[in-house]
Amino acid sequence: MTGADSIIAELLAGRWRDPETGTAVSVPIRQIAIAPSLAGSEAELVKPLGLGRRLSLVSDPITQERLGTRVERALASIAAVERVALPDRPHADDATVERVRQATAGADALIAVGSGTINDLCKYAAFLDGKPYAVFGTAPSMNGYCSANAAITVGGLKKSLPARVPAGVFLDLGILAAAPPRMIRSGLGDSLCRPTAQFDWLLSHLLLGTPYRLAPFALLAADEGALLEEAGALVAGDAAAMARLARTLVLSGLGMVICDGSYPASQGEHLVSHYVEMMEGGRLPESFHGEQIGVTTLSLARLQQRLIEGPPPLLRATAIAPGDLKRHFGAGRGEACRKEWAGKALDAPRAELLTARLAQDWGRLRTRLAAVMRPVALLERALEATGAPRRASELGWPGALYRTALIRARQTRNRYTALDLAGDAGLLEGFAIEEAG
Incomplete structure (x- = not known):
């Protein structure tokens, strides 16, 4: 297990220590799986989460073809699964959120199969309706899989809104590696801003006295150097x-x-x-x-x-x-x-x-x-x-x-x-x- 893998495990177990305070840090996510392949283990991963007997699987035509059909068939062994079919290239806006909410009204939980837009739509709809959700990622295109906020356009203004933290995050590396190269580049681009974001947050703290924490950056240190130096891989x-x-x-x-x-x-x-x-x-x-x-x-x-x-x-x-x-x-x-x-x-x-x-x-x-x-x-x-x-x-x-x-x-x-x-x-x-x- 690598240093970063160990950090993820310790966070899930509530044993990771804040480097500034020494206090144990935990997160509300119950399970994270990152593996060369998750084929055949989808139901085994989701069942312990206790999401209920009625699951709505939310996908678009591309993500359904790449992974959704596989996940849908696997989860049918543990729950009644109804697919919510979004159009090609859906938008993360207030109108689409309402569409997702209406389509999942009878579900106990949502299963997002996709990356940025689909994940944001599901986590925000789940937040509004007080339901749990889990996500099967289809591309390494953004850093929002585990976050507690969603980027939703409301009235033409893009906002970062409070959202539901997933109960489980499942990333099949084979699926991620097969994503279009632009989506892989996008994930690198979204990761590239750690230095500029930390600079700005620290600047605000030093000048204006706003809160600042070292912990989120300590989480990333183990992989950042190699990620940048060997990005071409x-x-x-x-x-x-x-x-x-x-x-x-x-x-x-x-x-x-x-x-x-x-x-x-x-x-x-x-x-x-x-x-x-x-x-x-x-x-x-x-x-x-x-x-x-x-x-x-x-x-x-x-x-x-x-x-x-x-x-x-x-x-x-x-x-x-x-x-x-x-x-x-x-x-x-x-x-x-x-x-x-x-x-x-x-x-x-x-x-x-x-x-x-x-x-x-x-x-x-x-x-x-x-x-x-x-x-x-x-x-x-x-x-x-x-x-x-x-x-x-x-x-x-x-x-x-x-x-x-x-x-x-x-x-x-x-x-x-x-x-x-x-x-x-x-x-x-x-x-x-x-x-x-």
Whole structure:
């Protein structure tokens, strides 16, 4: 059993120790199985979870063909299974959530067969209806299998909403390795942001005193180095590489669970991606979430590097022009963004206070921040080795859009990131112009 496998087992048993406090940490997930093959053991895995006699298996045409039929037949030996057939490429939005809820109204539990979208739909529907669910993954495309939140678009605004933690997570490495290469690259991209997310979360803690924990990052340490250095093996069918990615995705989700939020895995890089999807998603070439995060992570990593290599930032009051957000985002979304941004905006006295603190403690602060980073070149090489996009233009995002996203993304959520530090120091617009090419 590898170090990461041992960590997963200890978390499930409630024996893993928080590296800062020494206290035992447990998670509400009852079973996690990551194995070269799970064929023939599906019923054996699900039965101990006690999900009930009526199960709704939720899949789309692709995931049903790849794994759903196998799981459906196996679970028929322990329960009455009714398939809920979603359309090809379903959307994780409020309308589809309601469709899932209606279709699963008579079920005791939900079985998700899929990856990001299907998992989010099931975990949020299960949360709303107070039902358990389990998931059989079909692609290593994202880190949300174990998390307690779901990315759901509500009224056109993508939100991270509280959701049901799965009773069981089952990842067949053979199925994952057979996923389309773009989905494997997406999983790597979603994992790439550990350094930028940790930097942003630590930055907020050091400057503003917001909560911060080392535990979710300690969970990932055993696999991260090899995952990045040997990323090319993921698309070459290497079983050990796929196991590393699967464990990383699972442990990233568990990190969010123990922190009661997406803080350790979603910061400035996700804000940029969410901005683009919110404003132009339906008009852009299709791209996976993790592909986007790979690109935006490189941008945030470059911005963070520039910040710590420079002098102490000189901050000024955050400029929020009356009516600007409503004009830019629209009335409803603009008001929501105004409330989010106002929660972290700096007035003149606080900007002055933080500037003085940065001037006094900059050496210590940037040493702490640099310690959690990875070289930008390493992150870029990992994406390049798998053929993943590295620039916004490779996603089909126009330069003007990406420039605006880098500037405006911080206005969409009350999380203080490197985007805010650079913005309040008057450095963000110049960086965005350079980054967008």
